[in-house]
Amino acid sequence: MNQLHQEKLILLNVSDDELFGQLCGILKTHKYCVKRAVTIPAAIQKIIEYSPDLIICSHNFTDYDAYQTYNLLRRSTLNCVTPYVVIVENYDSDEIMMGLELGIDNFIFKPLIEKRILTKLTLLFEKTDKLKAFERSTFEKLFVSSPIGMLVCDTDRIERANPAFYQTMGFAKSLSLPGLKEIFDFSESPKQQKQFCMCLKGHTTDCTVSNVHLKGENGYRANLYISNISNFVVNRLLIQVEILSDHVVKSFSGNDHNSISETQNEQSADFDLTSREYDILKISGKGTPIKLIAAELGISQRTVEKHRSNIMRKTNSMNIIEAIIKVYGMNQKL
Missing domain, CATH: 1.10.10.10 (Winged helix-like DNA-binding domain superfamily/Winged helix DNA-binding domain)
Known part of the structure; x- marks a missing residue:
């Protein structure tokens, strides 16, 4: 069997035992890895723990339908481009159109037909793999060429920095980067430090921490823009460091609102x-x-x-x- 299948993990949000058995049998026969969730909390936990390559959800999943489940998961854990497939009883054009408008990627119709299921999964994985490759390429181009300093971090550890950050801070590229605590000084504001730590721990995403003092001879201050970039680099955060001019720093003090x-x-x-x-x-x-x-x-x-x-x-x-x-x-x- 294709090595591609062996590397793919599929999460089945299926509460019906018989349906799960049929679908699991088909997928495992073709060397897909399978995990199951029978409740919304379990689905969220499985997504966080395993980062599945694809999710299949039965239309009536516990007390929610597949569309409600999709919205709940998207708001809480679906931060990456994960194909989402819904199992439906019958073809209903209005239902299908509503699902596509929500962002559902494809549908599996009962009765389950093995060949059709495998064809849909193969096409979805091919499309997703190309998209992820494009995303990585796009991110790399922006990261390297951006005039704004950028850091990729794993919690409080800096994994890499772009050329603009090295230039701004005056660091030699041949030297190892210091930790975040050696760069950002929050001694003036415990509130800033708390906000920053919450972002690093993943409690908040896409947030701004304003007017942060940078340690070093230049005494720069900066705005930090923190984003979850799990789409490109698994479980990573991107910190954009916008150096503030004296004019902007004064505005934070109320001199020029x-x-x-x-x-x-x-x-x-x-x-x-x-x-x-x-x-x-x-x-x-x-x-x-x-x-x-x-x-x-x-x-x-x-x-x-x-x-x-x-x-x-x-x-x-x-x-x-x-x-x-x-x-x-x-x-x-x-």
Whole structure:
């Protein structure tokens, strides 16, 4: 059997024993690894523990239908591009359309037909593997070329930094990076430290910690933008370090409350992007696929593609990566 199958783990959210037995038999025969969940909490735990490559959910899963289950899992644990397949009794065009609009990737119809199931899974895995490879490539390009300092961290340990961070901090690339505690000084604000620690522990994601003092001779202050990047690097966080000018630092002290917004408005006018286009550019900068951008903003994938096309036209960019880099440099943050 193909080695690809042996590496794939499928989570079955199936409470019916007979249905689970049939489906599990088919999958194990073809060397897929299988885990089962019979409750929502168990499904969440399995996703956190095993990071399945694909999830199959029966339409009536405990007290929830498959769509409700999908929404619950997406809000709590589905932070990566994991195909989600629903088992349905009959073909109902309205039900299928509603599922596709929610983000469901495919459907398995009863009675279970082995050949059809395997064909669908093979195509889904091929598509997902290509998407993940593209995401990794996209992230690497942005990480290396960004003018903003970036760190990839595993809790409080720095795994890697981009060239802009080395240049900003004056570190030699030949030397090992210090720990986060040796870079960020929270002695002035226990509240900042608590917020920072909650992000590192995964209790919050995509948060901002403002006006943090950086240890070193330069005495820089910075805004930290922390994002979960499990889409690209498993169980990792990305910290973007935006160095603040003296003018911006004063505004945090209350001397110029409007300086930040005015500066950003002036910069935004250079590209004449709408607020929605900036939202999409920000999310795209994290490598989020169009499908998930659409789900997060509550719009269609076609609308996302149209906005991205407008962004590239307004910034005179050949692709979205080039647009991200141009705007990234102008606005000093995503």
